[in-house]
Amino acid sequence: MNFFSLNQNAPKVSFREAAIKGQAPDGGLYFPETIPTLSADFLNQLTDLEAEEIGYTVMHSYVGEDIGEADLRKIIQETISFPFPLIEINENIHALELFHGPTMAFKDVGARFMSRCLGHFREKNNPITVLVATSGDTGGAVANGFYEVDGIEVVILFPSKKVSPVQELQLTRLGKNIKAVEIEGNFDDCQRIVKTAFLDKELTQMKGLTSANSINVARWLPQQIYYFLAIKEWQKKYGKQLPAVVCVPSGNFGNICAGLLAKSSGLPIRHFLAACNKNAVVPEYLETGIYEPQKAIPTLSNAMDVGDPSNFVRIQELFKHNLDIIKAEMNSSSTDDLKTLRTIRDVWNQDHYMLDPHGAVAYHALSEYQKSHPEQKGFILETAAPIKFQETIYDATGVNLPLTGSLKALSAKEKHAVLLQADYAVFKKWLLS
Numbered sequence: 001m002n003f004f005s006l007n008q009n010a011p012k013v014s015f016r017e018a019a020i021k022g023q024a025p026d027g028g029l030y031f032p033e034t035i036p037t038l039s040a041d042f043l044n045q046l047t048d049l050e051a052e053e054i055g056y057t058v059m060h061s062y063v064g065e066d067i068g069e070a071d072l073r074k075i076i077q078e079t080i081s082f083p084f085p086l087i088e089i090n091e092n093i094h095a096l097e098l099f100h101g102p103t104m105a106f107k108d109v110g111a112r113f114m115s116r117c118l119g120h121f122r123e124k125n126n127p128i129t130v131l132v133a134t135s136g137d138t139g140g141a142v143a144n145g146f147y148e149v150d151g152i153e154v155v156i157l158f159p160s161k162k163v164s165p166v167q168e169l170q171l172t173r174l175g176k177n178i179k180a181v182e183i184e185g186n187f188d189d190c191q192r193i194v195k196t197a198f199l200d201k202e203l204t205q206m207k208g209l210t211s212a213n214s215i216n217v218a219r220w221l222p223q224q225i226y227y228f229l230a231i232k233e234w235q236k237k238y239g240k241q242l243p244a245v246v247c248v249p250s251g252n253f254g255n256i257c258a259g260l261l262a263k264s265s266g267l268p269i270r271h272f273l274a275a276c277n278k279n280a281v282v283p284e285y286l287e288t289g290i291y292e293p294q295k296a297i298p299t300l301s302n303a304m305d306v307g308d309p310s311n312f313v314r315i316q317e318l319f320k321h322n323l324d325i326i327k328a329e330m331n332s333s334s335t336d337d338l339k340t341l342r343t344i345r346d347v348w349n350q351d352h353y354m355l356d357p358h359g360a361v362a363y364h365a366l367s368e369y370q371k372s373h374p375e376q377k378g379f380i381l382e383t384a385a386p387i388k389f390q391e392t393i394y395d396a397t398g399v400n401l402p403l404t405g406s407l408k409a410l411s412a413k414e415k416h417a418v419l420l421q422a423d424y425a426v427f428k429k430w431l432l433s
C-alpha cells in the first residue's frame with residue numbers, strides 16, 4: 001500500500017516511510033492510496049475470530065510487506081494486550097471502554113503500535129529521539145508506548161504545574177529512556193520549542209529527531225482495530241440485524257476518522273456521531289458548509305479542546321469532499337460543561353456507571369440523537385478512565401474516586417524531570433549535553 005500527501009505535492013511513500021516521516025515534506029497528511037475492501041468471509045466470521053487475527057487482517061493491508069508477518073503479529077499482540085470491553089450502561093447505550101491500557105486512555109493503542117513500528121524500522125546504530133510536547137494525555141501514552149523500546153530516547157515537554165496530578169505521574173515516573181522536561185511556561189511555549197527544534201538541521205541530524213504526533217499513520221490506522229473488536233461483541237449480543245450507531249468524543253478527529261475508515265472497508269456500522277464540547281468547528285461546518293478554524297476554548301473534556309482538528313481533512317478526502325455524503329455518514333453536535341457535569345451525575349445516579357468527561361460528552365450526544373431515532377441502539381467510545389479527572393467526577397457526583405493500584409505504584413516512585421526555562425537555546429543546550 002502506498003500513501004500520498006493530501007497536499008498533493010510530495011512523492012508517494014510506503015507505510016515504512018510514512019511512519020518514519022510522520023508528515024509529508026509538503027506539510028500534508030499521508031492518506032492511503034486505496035481503501036482496502038475486507039473479504040465477506042472475514043466480515044461474516046468476526047464473532048469467531050481472535051482479536052489478534054482481526055488486528056492482523058485489518059493492519060496487514062496497510063502495512064503490506066514493510067513488516068513481515070511474524071513481526072507484525074507480534075506488534076499487534078503487544079498493541080492490544082489489554083481488554084476492550086463493551087459494557088451495557090442501559091438498554092439503549094453501551095460503552096466501549098478504551099481505557100484499560102497503561103495510561104488509561106485510548107491513545108495507548110496508537111502510541112504502542114507506532115513505537116513498535118519505529119523500533120522495527122530503526123537502523124542499527126542510528127539512535128532515534130522522539131520529541132513531543134504535551135498538554136496532558138498524549139505525553140503519557142507516548143512515554144509508555146516507547147518505554148524500554150531499544151535505541152529510542154523520548155523527550156517530552158510539558159508545562160510546569162499545568163497538567164493534572166495523574167497526568168504528571170504518568171509523565172515523570174518512568175525514567176530510563178523517557179526524559180520528562182518541565183517547562184516554566186504554558187503548552188504553547190512547549191509546542192514552540194518543539195517546532196523550533198524540528199527546524200534546527202544541526203539538532204535533527206545529531207539526535208535523529210522524529211515526532212510522535214497524532215497525525216502519524218502508525219498512530220492513526222491501528223485505532224481501527226477496536227471498532228472491529230466492538231462490532232464482534234455487538235454481533236454476539238444482537239446478531240447482524242441491528243447494526244450499532246457509534247458515538248465518538250472528538251477533538252482532532254483522528255479516532256472517529258479511523259472508525260469511518262473501518263466502515264469504508266466493510267465493517268457494518270449504522271451511523272457515526274462526532275460528539276464535541278464547546279469547540280464546535282465541525283458541527284458548525286456540517287450545518288453551514290463553512291469550515292472556520294477557531295482558537296481552542298478550554299473545557300472539562302480538555303483532550304478535545306481543539307479549534308482546528310487536523311484529521312478532518314482525512315474525513316473530507318474519504319468522502320470525496322462532498323458535504324452531502326459526509327452528512328449521510330455522520331452527525332456532529334456540541335455540548336457545554338454544564339451538560340457534561342449533569343450527564344456524569346445522571347448516569348451515575350440512574351445506571352450506576354461512572355463516565356469520564358469525554359465519555360459524558362459522547363453519552364449526551366448519543367442520547368439526544370436517540371430522542372429522534374428511538375429505534376437505534378448504539379455505543380459510545382469511553383476514551384479515558386474517570387480517575388484521570390478526579391476533581392470533575394467529585395464536582396459532578398460527590399464521589400471521591402480512590403487512586404488505583406497502578407497509579408499508587410507510580411506515585412511511590414521517584415520523580416524524573418528537569419525543570420527548564422521556556423527558552424529554545426536553554427533546551428537545546430540541555431538536549432546536547
Ligand SMILES: *Cc1c(COP(=O)(O)O)cnc(C)c1O
Nearest residue numbers: 250251252253254255303383384
Ligand atoms: C485525544 C482524546 C480524545 C480526542 O480524540 P481525537 O482522535 O483527537 O478526536 C478524546 N478523549 C480523550 C480522553 C483523549 O485523550
